[in-house]
Amino acid sequence: MRRLAYGESLLSKVIDASDPAALTRYDIREDHFGTDAERRAYRFIRDYAAANGGAAPDYRTVVAEVAGFTYMPEVADSFEWLARKVKADASKRMQHAFFTSREFSENFSAMKPDEFAEWVRGKLAEIEAGTATRTKVGTDIKRDMAAFLDEYRKRKEGRSFKIWRSKFPTINREIGGYLSGNVYTWYGRSGRGKSVFTMEEAIEAAFQGASVLVWAMEMSRFEWMARAYSSISARRGVLSATIDGVDYEAGFENRALLAGKLTEEFERGFEAFLAQLNDMVPGTIIVRAVDDADFSSRRVRDLEADIIATGADVVVIDPYYYMTYEANTSRTTGGDAAETSKALRALAGRTQTVIHGITQAEEVRDGKDDEGNRELRPPTRAELKKSKAFLEDSALTIGIDTLDGIGVIQMNKGRNGGEGVTVEVVYLPNYGIVREMETGAEAAGQFNF
Incomplete structure (x- = not known):
């Protein structure tokens, strides 16, 4: 037959x-x-x-x-x-x-x-x-209203997507917080604090109950944890510190933690702080660091596996360019980074995570004032280094700069608003203090921005 x-x-x-x-x-x-x-x-x-x-x-x-x-x-x-x-x-x-x-x-x-x-x-x-069979193209906005209402009700009840609030109030005011399913790219010149700012956002999300996954590809796990403990303890105000004549609620000194040189009194306080950490932070932060023996494969596929394994809501990639880039199928300059950027954008949507990624800005000549001192200047959109694809695929690109205890965040490209808005920051990471500067006459008198 x-x-x-x-x-x-x-x-x-x-x-x-x-x-x-x-x-x-x-x-x-x-x-x-x-x-x-x-x-x-x-x-x-x-x-x-x-x-x-x-x-x-x-x-x-x-x-x-x-x-x-x-x-x-x-x-x-x-x-x-x-x-x-x-x-x-x-x-x-x-x-x-x-x-x-x-x-x-x-x-x-x-x-x-x-x-x-x-x-x-x-x-x-x-x-x-x-060999996949496509049965439907897109969504008919006149016929698929029931699906929209179902998604609307899920969002209303917080079941479909999440908004994770930034530590910096101006960012929340301008874009409403970080929306799941989106990529946010932070960039600045070398040594200006990109890892610190994204760590602050990771901790902020954990304080809201998020499961956070950090791919720290430049930093050892001990260094990342020391910075995080300084930041969390500063949020709790475990110490008082006077810096340049200003009183702050501060955390354990980061450099002392890294060198193992806390005083005996502070060591006891630090151990007591760690004992309470589980009650302080409702969420979870999982760090995969450069010195982890099993952290040799760094493809987008590996990141997805880690997201699934940890149930991550928020992801930090520090930095993009230490990932194993996707194949350059276009055979164009920068095509491997562009393919990786697209894959990360798709991954954020597929897993409904917020992805914070870091890359470098072009190194340019620093501006100086009349006395020869470097001036704060966050990088522009044109100075986004390594691949312009990260600019195109991100819901928001955020340029940063820091100098002598102060910093600035500038929202350079925003799909949901905020473009061109700047945030002035108190930047004292050694004491765990990284926060938006207070406004008003009193704050203006304390800082000459």
């Missing part, structure tokens, strides 16, 4: 319905067909339609022109069902060809196990993408 050929059935239905456009609607390609006769019939129908105003040829013409093609009259199955069957068969053939290929065997022998597994996953993903 002759096996039913779904390719011949699909092409026969195209002929009967005089609808060659169905092949385009369902993204049916020549390599989806399993026999040479089907592939030749496919080409003939497409060529005929192109020359005859989109019409299909008569079935007798196809049978006469294409040797070996069997016409199936009155096919009742839908185009969608037939397309699924044709692509399912194509997927099996392509997978079999891949697993039995010389390339598969050679790479199995030559590659490291993790590299080989990554390569296999990538190839299978390509096959899957190439």
Whole structure:
């Protein structure tokens, strides 16, 4: 008994319905067909339609022109069902060809196990993408109102998405906080505090109950934890400090923690502080740091696995350019960073996380005042280094600069507002103090900005 050929059935239905456009609607390609006769019939129908105003040829013409093609009259199955069957068969053939290929065997022998597994996953993903059946294009705003209302109610109840508030009130006022599903890019020149600012936002989210994942690819875990403990203890005001004549509620001194040189009294206080940390911070912060032995693979796929494993709501990537970039399929300068940026944007949407990423600004000549002192100047949009793609794919890009106990945050590109707005900051990270500067006459008298 002759096996039913779904390719011949699909092409026969195209002929009967005089609808060659169905092949385009369902993204049916020549390599989806399993026999040479089907592939030749496919080409003939497409060529005929192109020359005859989109019409299909008569079935007798196809049978006469294409040797070996069997016409199936009155096919009742839908185009969608037939397309699924044709692509399912194509997927099996392509997978079999891949697993039995010389390339598969050679790479199995030559590659490291993790590299080989990554390569296999990538190839299978390509096959899957190439044989997927699209049944619906986009959303009809007139017909899909019920889906919108369902999403609206989920958002109203806080079940669909989250807004994580910034530590800096001006950012909350201008953009409403950080919206899940979006990427936010922080940038500044080397040594100006990018890691500190994103750490502050990570801690702020944890104080709101978020699960936070930090990829600290420049910093050891001890250094990151010391900075975090200084910041958290400053929020609790565990110490009083007078700095340049101004009294502050401060935290444990970061440099003393790093050097192991707290006084005995402060050591006792620090141990008591750590004992209460679980009650202080409702959320969780998980740090993967540069000195972690198992932190060697840093692809977007690895980040997604970590997000799933930790249940992360907020992610910090410090910095972007120490990730393993995606393949540069465009073969253009900066294409690997651009592909990575797009993948991170898609990842944020897929996992409904907030992603804070760090990159560097171009190094430029610092402005000086009349006395030769460097002036605060956050970088502009044009100075975003490494890849302009991070500018395009981010909901907000944030330039920063710091100098002698003060700093400035500038919102340089905002999809939801805030563009050009600056935030003046008290910047004393050694004592855990990084906060928006108070406004008013009293604050203006304390700081000459």
